[in-house]
Amino acid sequence: VRAQNxxxxxxxxxxxxxxxxxxxxxxxxxxEGDHNSYESDDTINGINLSYKETHIDVYNTYKGLIAFxxxxxxxxxxxxxxxxxxxxxxxxxxxxxDYCVYFNATSADYDISSVTxxxxxxxxxxxxxxxxxxxxxxxxxxxxxxxxx
Numbered sequence: 001v002r003a004q005n006x007x008x009x010x011x012x013x014x015x016x017x018x019x020x021x022x023x024x025x026x027x028x029x030x031x032e033g034d035h036n037s038y039e040s041d042d043t044i045n046g047i048n049l050s051y052k053e054t055h056i057d058v059y060n061t062y063k064g065l066i067a068f069x070x071x072x073x074x075x076x077x078x079x080x081x082x083x084x085x086x087x088x089x090x091x092x093x094x095x096x097x098d099y100c101v102y103f104n105a106t107s108a109d110y111d112i113s114s115v116t117x118x119x120x121x122x123x124x125x126x127x128x129x130x131x132x133x134x135x136x137x138x139x140x141x142x143x144x145x146x147x148x149x
Contacts, residue, residue: 002028003142006061007105010144013065014076014094014101026062027051057125064124068146071129075099091139098149104139113137118147 005028012019023029024047031037037044052059069076075097082096090106100118104110120131124146131148139145 002055002058003140005058007103007142007144009058009062009065010101011103013062013069014096014144014146016077016079016082016096018077019069021062023047024051027059028055060127061125063127064129067127068122068124068129072097072099100147102139102145102147104141104143107141109138109140111138112145115147118149120148122146122148 005025009021009026012021027049028051029047031040031044034040034044075082076099079096082094084092084094087093087102088110090104091110092103092105094101094103099122100115102110102112118135120133121135123130123132135147136145
């Protein structure tokens with residue numbers, strides 16, 4: 001579930017337009033499964049901040065994605081030349097500016113070892129986007145990879 005949450009966040013923050021998330025989504029707030037909590041009390045509707053520490057990896061990925069998007073606002077947010085292409089069921093290649101993002105919604109790793117034209121990989125999982133010249137050879141199941149020219 002954590003990997004799916006991070007993947008969903010990547011779709012939202014790396015897409016075009018204005019991103020929107022629900023309060024607490026960045027640390028997996030769940031409302032204890034109450035899908036219609038309008039009349040529920042604060043124990044259900046309140047935001048339990050201890051979830052942030054419990055799910056710090058998810059929180060840091062959101063933080064990193066937000067920082068990355070802000071640093072590249074002309075590429076992610078208002079880029080009318082961005083192109084997404086289905087490369088196979090559950091896997092999308094998304095090109096925007098100097099970046100290529102692979103989204104893998106499947107339950108198996110997806111091989112990208114033959115992808116060329118990119119010299120850096122961006123990691124957002126620490127909360128601070130970092131560039132590396134070590135390129136991944138695959139996109140993890142329920143994961144994403146950000147590549148840069």
